[in-house]
Amino acid sequence: MNKKKLSERDICSKYITPALINSGWDLHIQIREEFPLTNGRIIVRGQLHTRAKNKRADYALFYKPGIPIAIVEAKDNNHTVSDGMQQGLAYGNMINVPFVFSSNGDGFLFHNSIAKDGKIETEISLEEFPSPEALWKMWCEHREITPVQEAIITEDYYSDGSNKIPRYYQLLAINKTIEAVARGDNRILLVMATGTGKTYTAFQIIWRLWKSKTKKRILFLADRNILVDQTMTNDFKPFGSAMTKISKRQANKSYEIYLSLYQAVTGTEEEQNVYKQFSPEFFDLIVIDECHRGSAADDSNWRRILEYFSDATQIGLTATPKETQEVSNTDYFGKPIYTYSLRQGIDDGFLAPYKVVRIDLDKDVTGWRPDKDMTDKYGNLIDDRIYNQKDFDKSLVLDKRTQLVAKKISDFLKQTNRYDKTIVFCDNIDHAERMRQALVNENSDITSTNNKYVVRITGDNEEGKMELDNFIFPESKFPVIATTSKLMPTGVDAQTCKLIVLDQRIQSMTEFKQIIGRGTRINEDYNKFFFTIMDFKKATELFADPDFDGEPVVIYDPKPGGSPVPPDEIDGGTNTPPDNGGNGNTGGDGGDTSIIKKFYVANVPVSVIAERVQYFDANGKLITESLKDYTKKALEKEFTSLDDFLTKWSDADKKKIIIDELANEGVFFEALAEEIGKDLDPFDIICHVAWDKPPLSRKERAEQVKKRNYFTKYGEQAQKVINALLDKYADEGVEPIEETKILTIQPFTDYGTPIEIIKIFGGKVQYEEAVKELEQAIYSS
Known part of the structure; x- marks a missing residue:
């Protein structure tokens, strides 16, 4: 047989796979061919999307399911034995394995990053491929893993029998955590972007520690009731009868897996502290979901629980590590053992990318000053000063501004899809209610027959909170638009949310990341591949912050005797006194402005002075929406000149190869042809867009x-x-x-x-x- 005529797949099936099996690797359990690492970044232009090529290893080798140990990269026999090594090393770095092999069917180049003799790369024959036990032994000796630790580390993952294993970053998070626990670490922090499966990751960690009997009684803490209920019925369901939910009055000690809303086990009165009905030694593992919030503060309820069970191993999960001068969770938990960021998730294609619609309103930019002795619509004398963006909807309301924002939101949905799930973040509850009313009026053709098209979901409104499940349930058509202030920044799994509106002044990077996280989930069944951020208050300027999605930096510096909570988080982050009723005052005759909390102005016109659409790539860099401009840049990267393109086009055995490669880079030929206005061939589109050549139609x-x-x-x-x-x-x-x-x-x-x-x-x-x-x-x- 002439190896030179065999395809890469033939080389794998006839030479590489048999070599692995002959060395003791189990074909069905330990060998995963064409192992997917990423999904391929979603590339968005206009309302169209495509996926870039995904990363896939020819072979991932597992010592046990879920415990990767080596990568094998294959090439056909027209390549040398080492030609796949660079690619294999890149994949090996992604899943953190020490052994990488490259092969063309003649033998293997073996890269051993932990070689004791310093000889990192050696060529070996097909018959010399090492066994699973040989590689695992080398790896354990290098990490100085004891037999006791090994038993914990190699405990099986939970499997539903489908041969599905966690994504590569979830594997890393789980395995690093299990190994840290096996080594005796008791404070562990995992940082994983919203939408990347923190709860599923936590389940696998708990499952393996529970099954190995390393941890016998486990508490999972969350701060949203819906999170606890979702967790019990979804990811944690395999725990079955071993699992219970702690209520305000229940401290049943006959279970092994406990889930609780932290408010359910703490209170202001000592008898309300249900957690104290358990002895301090009762739990040996506590997992804290969304630990960037309450648990970071020294005097929070969460922190009191953690300190009460201080002997337990404690694992914190967060999308946004809390780091301010007053509060730090890395001070408590230590440096994150693993971080998977929003940037990585978007680049790998596991999270939805986003575009930003920035809308500047004239009064926001230039400010507004009332006329002399001007009163608001309730007869209150308005303080004579310049009001600007930070005042609007807090100390001063411009009705026309609210109406304009509602109109721009409604116009956007009418141009895209009026039933795309939308969250409108407002400055406070009063603002959220006024925005609800304005949106109802802007969409009267729908709201006249269905009053649940727009709802307000805020902490003070039971009717609205009851609609939260319907809003996040993909199969539920209504509600479509939810106005909120602080109820939905975190923990709400709105898989099909396609529009996030920011009419809220946001200066906290933590809060900003959490709000962005409401849209990052992908749901292909409902055509959710990307989302839009509509920004009215310049919140997206935080994209320019060098700390956006960077590694957390500890700057913990509490002031003696000062509050542990930063000013921007008091009272839910609004810094606004409680609303003063419907008429903007506290009940006097309306003439004493010293007690006015908020002025309501009805007839001041507001207009849009700038509106632009921006895209952000995985690095936070702006990308223009123009299909032609973006395509030109993509083509200039691919081809050095028109002659270079013509040569490659002419030499290609099949033009489809070039067309597909460019499509993977986000070149939308059909959309470009429509924009140019002709029934064009990709060849003419490329020549016209990149080098301004007059296009010819196919005919x-x-x-x-x-x-x-x-x-x-x-x-x-x-x-x-x-x-x-x-x-x-x-x-x-x-x-x-x-x-x-x-x-x-x-x-x-x-x-x-x-x-x-x-x-x-x-x-x-x-x-x-x-x-x-x-x-x-x-x-x-």
């Missing part, structure tokens, strides 16, 4: 070929086939005519079977050459 190109008497060099039957191919090109483009299956449809079936048609040209090679020459004639102009 114009086909007509040019016919005018040159191109067909005369073929016999009569071959001319008919070539002419039919040219017509197909004019109608459908170049890709269909490159595939021989086109010969199975009309009008080709009139000329014979595919085999008979190919024989007209003298054989398959000659037929393919004729198609290639036809393409050269099409593009010669």
